[in-house]
Amino acid sequence: MAGRPEILFPLFAGLETLEGVGPKTAQTLAALDIARPRDLILTLPYSGIDRRKRSTVKGADLPGVVTVEVTVGRHQPPSRRGGPYRITVEDAEISFQLVFFNGRDTYLTKVLPTGARRVVSGKVELFDGLAQMVHPDHILPPEEAGEIPDFEPVYPLTAGITQRVMAKAVAGALTRVPDLPEWIDPAQKTRAGWPDWKEAVATAHHPLTIGELSPSHPARERLAYDEFMAHQLTLGLARAKLRRGKGRVSVGTGDLQAKVRAALPYSPTAAQRRAIEEIATDMARPQKMNRLLQGDVGAGKTLVALMALLVAVEAGGQGVMMAPTEILARQHLEGLRPLAETAGVRIELLTGRDKGAVRREKLTALASGEIQILVGTHAVFQKDVDFADLRLAIVDEQHRFGVRQRLELGKKGVAVDVLVMTATPIPRSLALAQYGDMDVSVLDEKPPGRKPIKTALVNMGRMDEVVEHLRNAIVEGRQAYWVCPLVEESEAVDLSSAEERFKRLRASLGDGRVGLVHGQMPPEQKDAAMAAFQRGETSVLVSTTVIEVGVDVPNASIMVIERAEHFGLAQLHQLRGRVGRGEAASTCLLMYQAPLSEGGQRRLDTMRETEDGFRIAEVDLEMRGVGDLIGTAQSGLPKFRVGDLEAQAALMAVAQTDARKLLGDDPELVTERGRAARVLLWLMGQDEAIRLIGVG
CATH class of the missing domain: 2.40.50.140 (Nucleic acid-binding proteins)
Incomplete structure (x- = not known):
């Protein structure tokens, strides 16, 4: 692939080449993440002054x-x-x-x-x-x-840069804007009423009224779309590369799946049936599957995962399911084993704890194909682990698994289909930006038999009533979680808040009835306390927020969250999802310290009003913004200069459809519009994407 197209050279020159920008100004502008004229062009005014x-x-x-x-x-x-x-x-x-x-x-x-x-x-x-x-x-x-000017644009500034310097630098950069070939689908452009790129840039920098600063103004919307389009093209190229990797055709016979269905006490939901079908169709194709299974707490992902693994087994191969921690791997095993056994399938667990003869025996059974489904931690990818015929890898996405890691997994040399599961409902706009290279299956209904959880807000002043409520529940044989907040950042203080609560509950409820889990414990002790609670030896488990996500205790039907206003919505939703998994009606008590801040009140009200994780995620996004929601540092999310992921979610969806269609028609980007799209990728600094076209 040739280097950057010549038409873009002036936009990628040094800033000092602009009139009125000396070395010192250029250095100061770097603080705004502006290193080239192109960056100035994409730094739009955020306000304006009527002059x-x-x-x-x-x-x-x-x-x-x-x-x-x-x-x-x-x-x-x-x-x-x-x-x-x-x-x-x-x-x-x-x-x-x-x-x-x-x-x-x-x-x-x-x-x-x-x-x-x-x-x-x-x-x-x-x-x-x-x-x-x-x-x-x-x-x-x-x-x-x-x-x-009648209306003077106001730019974002940094220390040492005035509006005048900024305006002058931008004016210099604008003299270099070339006419670029059009990369947007002509029908889309007409429908949206968008100007050409050059005109859009000029208009965005010379607004005539405050209304022209709105993200929905055609010039601004077009420039945001360009960024989204470049991002989706990059994801699309990554996806195409993954798919070009020859996959295995795995066609299930349906026999094993039928046995499992017959053994189920209820029939799968429509959402589960749809997801199973989508996955089976992908596995039957010669390309590698790269699919995300997104389901809310308790939406029944385990059944879908098992059916996918059975397709691999029916086709004569093996499947593997990876979890981030040993306790979760064990739990996956417990969830899958009874059903796998009804189908007559051998399923085993492999973790870092397996040593010596036990480990050797498992590796032999794996290499010979006797073990058909393996569940484990990342230990399943160690050098000496050989499969007879691995066809499907399911990754439980508690460890954030970005595009890069997904490409890595493919590099294992095994032509496996990949299914990533996540229990975090992600608003559609973020799912598109983060997982745009994947196909997405969504489980958006709860299986029958999951009872709604009653959620109540309780003032901290009513602590004694809550403890009394617990005492009665324990007599009836029920179990409860009691979560203490991370009040300070320091572990020591949290520790004391959890230990304090532990002591007081023990005093009220009896010594042997209460367990404790916190971040400072050695893993063995943590596992032991969790296991005792799972076996029902303790009735109340006091913990800081380290209740391992996903740990399942069907008999636990009460969740008390102390100082709930300190928690984020996603966290509250995940914690509440620990109960409501068994027969008993479940309750979640959100204890708060009055007076509540406006945000705290809104979070707790949202929890009381809905159990829909997707709705909760949308509110969370409105309240916190994109950066916080996924911790931008490790989110793998791109930073857009013009585009706003929250406000312009629909635009991201259009960009995805368009990018996929363009790559479908012109995978090498060699047509006239394809070449224009290459210019867009260079303009947006997506050099990685360009390499993806180069390496076929």
Whole structure:
């Protein structure tokens, strides 16, 4: 693949090559993540100032910016050192003062000679009924007043950069904007009413009204779309590369699946049936599957995973399911084993704890194909682990598994189909940005038999009632989680809050009834406390937030979350999902310390109103914004300069459809529009994507 197209060279030159940008300014701009003229072009004004000329300050909306022609009157130099320098001026109706601090007489008498006409523009305020303009932004002779725009764009700044410097740098960059070939689908462009790229750039930088600063203005929307399109093309190319990797055709007979279905106490939901079908169809294709299974807490992902693994086994191969921790791997095993055994399939667990003869025996059974389904931690990828015929890898996505890791998994040299499972409902816009290279199956209904969880908000002042409620529940043989907040960042304080609660509950409920889990414990102790709770030896488990996500205790039907206002929505939703897994009606008590902040109140109200994880994720996104929601540092999410993932989710969806269609019609990007798309990829700095076209 050739290097950057020549038409873009001027946009990728050094900043110092722009008029009015010296080495020092260039260095300062780096703080705004601006290193090339192209970055300036994509740094749009976020606000604007109305500088239309008025005949008089009288009747203007003060304090506010006024642009007016005046006759310069008397100069009053400061009476004391450091005092203000005042110049009286007169417009068509009234006189007012221009005020300068540290003003130099020689300069001011030169720029504003008494008796001259000048156009001044700046913020006017009233002091003791007298209008004053402190440090005008513009002072020009009337014949040059055309230089002041009617509506002046306001750019984001950093220390050491003024609006004037920024405006000048941008103006320099704009002189370099070339006419670029069109990469947007013509029908889409017409439908949306978008301008050409060059015109969009010009319009976005020269807004004429405040309305033109809105993300939905055609010029801005187009530029946001360009970023999304480049991102989706990159994901699409990564996806195509994964798919070009020859997969295995795995066609199930349906026999084993039928045995499992017959053994189920209920029939699968429509969502489960749809997901199973989508996965089976993918596995039967000669390309590698790369699918995300997204399901809310308790949506029945385990059954879908098992059916997928059975397709691999029916086709004469093996399947593997990976979990991030040993306790979760064991739990997957417990969930899958009874059903796998009804189908007569051998399923085993492999973790780092397997040593010596036991480990050797498992590896032999795996290499010979006797073990048909393997469940494990990342230990399943160690060098000495050989499969007879591995066809499907399911990754339980508690460890964030980005595009890069997905490509890595493919590099194992095994042509396996990959299914990534996540229990975190992700709003559609983020799913598109983060998993745009994958096909997505969504489980959006709960299996029958899952009872709704009753959620109540309880003031911390009613602690005694809550403990009393627990005492009665324990007598009835029920179990409860009690989660203590991470109040401080320091482990020590959390520890004391959890230990304190543990001691007090033990005192009220009896010594042997209460267990404790916290972050400072060695893993063995943690596992032991969890196991005792799972076996029902303890009735209440006190913990900091380390209740391993996904640990299943069907008999636990009460979840108490202390100081719930300290938790994020996603966390509260995950914690609540630990109960409601068995026969008993479940409750979740959100204990809060009054008074609640507005955000705290909204989070707790949302929890009380809905159990729908996708709805909760949308509210979470509205409240926190994209960066926080996934911790931008490790999210693998791109940073967009113009596009706004939250406000423009629908645009991202259009970009995905368009990018996929373009790559479907022109996988090598060699048609006229394909070549234009290459220019877009270079423009957006997606060099990685360009390499993906190069390496076939």
